Amino acid sequence: MNCPKCESTQIIKYGLTHYGKPRFRCQKCGRQFVENPSRQPIDEATRILVDKLLLERLALAAIARITGVSKRWLQFYVNKKYAQITQEVEVTKKKTGKLVIQLDELWSFVGNKQNKQWIWLALDMDTREIVGVWIGDRSRCSAKKLWQSLPSVYRQCAVCYTDFWEAYAQVLPSKRHKAVGKETGKTSYIERFNNTLRQRVGRLVRKTLSFSKKLENHIGAVWYFVHHYNALLRA
Template sequence: MSLRLLHCPSCSSKNTVKNGKIHNGKQNHKCNDCGRQFVQDPQNKIIDEATKRLIDKLLLEKIPLAGIARVAEVSEVWLQQYVNAKYGQVPRQLEVSAKKRGGLTLECDEAWSFVANKANKQWIWLALDRSTREIVGVHIGDRSQEGAKALCSSLPPVYRQCAVCYSDFWQAYQAVLPSKRHRAVGKDSGQTNHIERFNCTLRQRVSRLVRKTLSFSKKLENHIGAIWFFIHHYNASLPL
């Protein structure tokens, strides 16, 4: 017997009939017009592309995953799986605009963060091009000399060969950066204002980096992915 009150979710036809039951015993239906099979009030909601695009934007704001799930009207379980896959696919290298040799100035800094608990510190090493405001170097790890080396290795060759680098007095910079092109300065000098301002932006936009947050990362892979996701967005949003 046709169920006149049920609409096909694909073509909106009312020409639907019962068609057995699914694995959990719930009544299955079939559309006689397009052949689509469906259940009434399905537990597994199909997430459309518009909702996914909204979620991608919300991931760039200071909103915890539970809040995003409420706004986008998706389950937290599905959202966590989506985020895991999204962050796993984010490139771990930067696309930086081409630069001429000479006249390049970098501002370098490192920001504290943690995963799972505060004993598991993860330092975010960053290098910013003072002229273009691009983030041109990134490394996430410990605050040792190896971390400074990894930051330098992440820089495009033209910066490693030519740029003058301003940083704080952390000894790892002095051990790694060429002494002729390294300037260790205090915050009152104003020479690292741009990178320090970016660190504030990072903390205000990525919920897991907000101080005293309840949205801290529980998996290192997602922690790193979230940071890279925002940095790619930040660089892409800069004026050409």
């Protein structure tokens, strides 16, 4: 018998699995395995498919059914993937000059509706890129975190259109902050993106059964879609 990881023959018996099958352990690399496993390692094509399905409005149980992977493996895969996602916007380089951004906040929750999480977003009115993201409560502190997440060029010279939520007026530069109503159309792009986000990220769909139970995965799912969205605009 050879180790499936390093091909070593230094194999010892290592008890039984949960299903009663003999388990073995490689003394060289420490890999634990069973002989003739019923489930084979997940191939790269399946992982790529899972990555694509995570960008659609699907629960993890649905993705497991489509791809044939186990729910346990999928949850571990998602946990690891979201933990590695960069929580910083990647946008095309901008010159200092006339820049206009739209800002808005989107309600969500984790675990139950009492644990509210607000997704704060900023969108470049010209390129449609998402240029700022923060997930937290709806306080002045979160508005400040959104402002700090913007690339420096936007903080220096961008005109900011928002709704009348008081936290914006407390944080944004007064000379460049424009609080407007929906009827003006000055926040239409960010409101449209909010709708896109709800349609594509199952955790944000109203009356869903696929809502997040773990805050880290909730944040990771939002950032994963934002990076994908910006990448498509740059393509």
